[in-house]
Amino acid sequence: MEVIEVAQLCHRRGWRDKNLITITAIVGAETSYDPDYNDGAKYGLFALHPHELHWAVLLDPEYASLVARERYEKKFFALWTAYATGKYYNFVEEAISGVSALYLNFFKEELHG
Secondary structure: OOHHHHHHHHHHOOOOHHHHHHHHHHHHHHHOOOOOOEOOOOEOOOOEOOOOOOHHHHHOHHHHHHHHHHHHHHHHHHHOHHHHHOHHHHHHHHHHHHHHHHHHHHHHHHHHO
16 A cells, blocks of 8 residues: 555544554554555554454455554554564654645645535
């Protein structure tokens, strides 16, 4: 997926401001924005452990974003290795670009109805 698409998806799930940049960067660090990510333990765009879910449902970015947001509400960003290790910092500039493009689109929509 494109970074702006990940930012849009995360924005729809309620992430805002710095947290929107952080989750977008985490996705980049964990999966390189690949919705089909599968390392045998973590799956989908958000690199989630399936726990009680069938792993294949996590390959749907829309569904995975709901699961990711629900888990974030319980554990903040701590459930992602890229956050704990700081690896996500390597994707912050790219995430800022994606989030910036997202917000610019909001203004364009306002101006052009």
